[in-house]
Amino acid sequence: MAGETSDGVRGLDETFSWVDAPLVTVIAGSIGIVFLSGLVQVSFGAFTMSIATAWGAVFDPAVWTNPQLLLRLLLGDGWGTAVAGALGLSTAEVELSKETLIVWHIRMPRVLVGVLVGTNLAVSGAVFQAVTRNELASPFILGVSAGAGLAILLTLVVFGSLSTFLPIAAALGGAVAFGIVYAIAWKGGTSPVRLVLAGVIVSMVSGSLQTALFFFADDLAVVQSAIAWTTGSLTGVDWEQVRMALPWTLVTVPLTLIGARQLNVLLLGERTARSLGMSVERVRFALSAVAVLAAGTAIAVAGIVGFVGLIVPHMVRQLVGSDYKRLVVGSAFAGPALVTLADTGARLILSPAQLPVGVLTGLIGGPYFLYLMRKQDALGEL
Amino acid sequence: MSLFGIGAAGTTGSDRSTDEAEATGVDDGDDEPPGLTVDDVALSYGDGEPVVEADTLVVPAGEVTALVGPNGSGKSTLLKAMDAELEPDRGAVRFDGRRVDEYSTSELATRLGLLSQENTAPESTSVRELVTYGRYPHRGFFEGLDEDDEAAIDRAIDRVGIDHLADRNVGDLSGGQRQLAWLAMVFAQETDALLLDEPTTYLDLHHQLRVLDAARALNRERGVTVCVVLHDIGQAARFADNLIALADGTPYEWGPPDEVVTPDLLEEVFGVEAEVGFGPEGPTIVPRRAIDGD
Numbered sequence: 045m046a047g048e049t050s051d052g053v054r055g056l057d058e059t060f061s062w063v064d065a066p067l068v069t070v071i072a073g074s075i076g077i078v079f080l081s082g083l084v085q086v087s088f089g090a091f092t093m094s095i096a097t098a099w100g101a102v103f104d105p106a107v108w109t110n111p112q113l114l115l116r117l118l119l120g121d122g123w124g125t126a127v128a129g130a131l132g133l134s135t136a137e138v139e140l141s142k143e144t145l146i147v148w149h150i151r152m153p154r155v156l157v158g159v160l161v162g163t164n165l166a167v168s169g170a171v172f173q174a175v176t177r178n179e180l181a182s183p184f185i186l187g188v189s190a191g192a193g194l195a196i197l198l199t200l201v202v203f204g205s206l207s208t209f210l211p212i213a214a215a216l217g218g219a220v221a222f223g224i225v226y227a228i229a230w231k232g233g234t235s236p237v238r239l240v241l242a243g244v245i246v247s248m249v250s251g252s253l254q255t256a257l258f259f260f261a262d263d264l265a266v267v268q269s270a271i272a273w274t275t276g277s278l279t280g281v282d283w284e285q286v287r288m289a290l291p292w293t294l295v296t297v298p299l300t301l302i303g304a305r306q307l308n309v310l311l312l313g314e315r316t317a318r319s320l321g322m323s324v325e326r327v328r329f330a331l332s333a334v335a336v337l338a339a340g341t342a343i344a345v346a347g348i349v350g351f352v353g354l355i356v357p358h359m360v361r362q363l364v365g366s367d368y369k370r371l372v373v374g375s376a377f378a379g380p381a382l383v384t385l386a387d388t389g390a391r392l393i394l395s396p397a398q399l400p401v402g403v404l405t406g407l408i409g410g411p412y413f414l415y416l417m418r419k420q421d422a423l424g425e426l
Numbered sequence: 427m428s429l430f431g432i433g434a435a436g437t438t439g440s441d442r443s444t445d446e447a448e449a450t451g452v453d454d455g456d457d458e459p460p461g462l463t464v465d466d467v468a469l470s471y472g473d474g475e476p477v478v479e480a481d482t483l484v485v486p487a488g489e490v491t492a493l494v495g496p497n498g499s500g501k502s503t504l505l506k507a508m509d510a511e512l513e514p515d516r517g518a519v520r521f522d523g524r525r526v527d528e529y530s531t532s533e534l535a536t537r538l539g540l541l542s543q544e545n546t547a548p549e550s551t552s553v554r555e556l557v558t559y560g561r562y563p564h565r566g567f568f569e570g571l572d573e574d575d576e577a578a579i580d581r582a583i584d585r586v587g588i589d590h591l592a593d594r595n596v597g598d599l600s601g602g603q604r605q606l607a608w609l610a611m612v613f614a615q616e617t618d619a620l621l622l623d624e625p626t627t628y629l630d631l632h633h634q635l636r637v638l639d640a641a642r643a644l645n646r647e648r649g650v651t652v653c654v655v656l657h658d659i660g661q662a663a664r665f666a667d668n669l670i671a672l673a674d675g676t677p678y679e680w681g682p683p684d685e686v687v688t689p690d691l692l693e694e695v696f697g698v699e700a701e702v703g704f705g706p707e708g709p710t711i712v713p714r715r716a717i718d719g720d
Contacts, residue, residue, distance in 0.1 A: 311548055313544070320562040321563035327462070
């Protein structure tokens, strides 16, 4: 018995042996940033309240002691009430203070959606960088974002409403775009430069098509939201977006973690990966699909927020090294930190006017991309 | 092995294989380690002309075989066919009696290892992490490293003699040290046979010998069949039990170094006029001058 216990302890020990100090630092730092940005976010807006009041509203016992409220927010009114009823919880309406209502219904979803968007984009970028063995890869650079954006605009203009499966539409569009980019860049193998150029081409074409679609939109409001949406914005997001992105995030992040070992082996090069027994094409295809789905999820709720998938994995890699288990976990935390921080900036810089968060990430990301390009001495030939 | 041969002429192939069987009997019981046979193959890339055509070649089980030849003679192409990376236009390569393309990728990886010519790993990978990847084919999709894996990793690091480098990052190593780390990764795969694609090219002499000695030791102690592409025919003659000399994509000669290495071979295959001496450690080659080729 004693032996079994110590075995169990050692097993647990080994399971988490890859968690090292730098990774813990990244996780803790990211959580701190998300928390602080979130706090700033919930206290600013048309109805200004002090940080202390906002703080009080976030931890309002009226919310936390009534699970049916939380269930309704997470699952939607219908399902939330049903589940609460099935669990034998009270389903009575709860009186909430004005502050609590504003924080919980209007301001908090924006922070939560920012977190989900950051996680998905960062994880997607990390996977693309391994699959293409290219530090410059990310859903935005590879044209995946543009393709997903086009698919979403099409869905919106044709069907006129959002649905839970918008992430799927986005993922399909992203997958098609990625396929085209890969086909253009393929010349018995791909090079970083060719992939980036092909990504630019596909992004430009789908950008034009997106603009063309505006002409088919019935009213101006749709066009306006569509424009905000193509730059990537968290303004006006709601619990509906949380409910849309959360389930897919719970699919993409675990799948990526499971795939971390394959990603590590892929980084050793195609020939070595194959000689180690990997079905390289199959693995690459499956993991690309996960990355496209993650990007599609983010884009479906927030539009095209550029460069997050490029910057985050790269910064995390500098801190925790290139082991993909650590890199994926680190990125899943650091992505939200970058997005919520940028969104706080977007809210405050021109206050009371609000910038779309994509403008800010673009302003940070463009120079960062340039820096990466200059740093890579051997980009290879066309 | 040829080191213990009484005289160069007296060391025949059959003597060696007897030695080999005794040496490997300790580890592997009665199991004969598997060899590779090439049977009437033509190899080409795409629709082009065949790059390699060969009737019959044998990489004998439990021995070290070197593929030699000038640049572009098809050594690496032949190696690719042995690893099932290249499907022959005709004929077959068999490993342990079965066509290599009939093995699944993962099954082949547990029995036949490959050290490829160009190796890159992220710079922040530690040597031990790199060696761990050698256990990839032995682990299930969700399985962690078990005790066998850990032991195999330790053995591989120990065998290559890089214990002191185990915690260093690959990016901080010299080219030679890096090659030793990659060799340890392939060793950790613990396969019955190993293919090494130009493992000594670009290395300094010290590390060339470290790589070859480690491969030789693995062969001697565990009976692993080794097939290695080498640039330097002199080195190949000292190191290998058998040579396969390729010229323009066809085998010129194959067999024990004493029989294969002749002034004629050096002239016709390598375009070099040379004297061949027979020392106690196999043939020695003293190149005199390059012959003007066509």
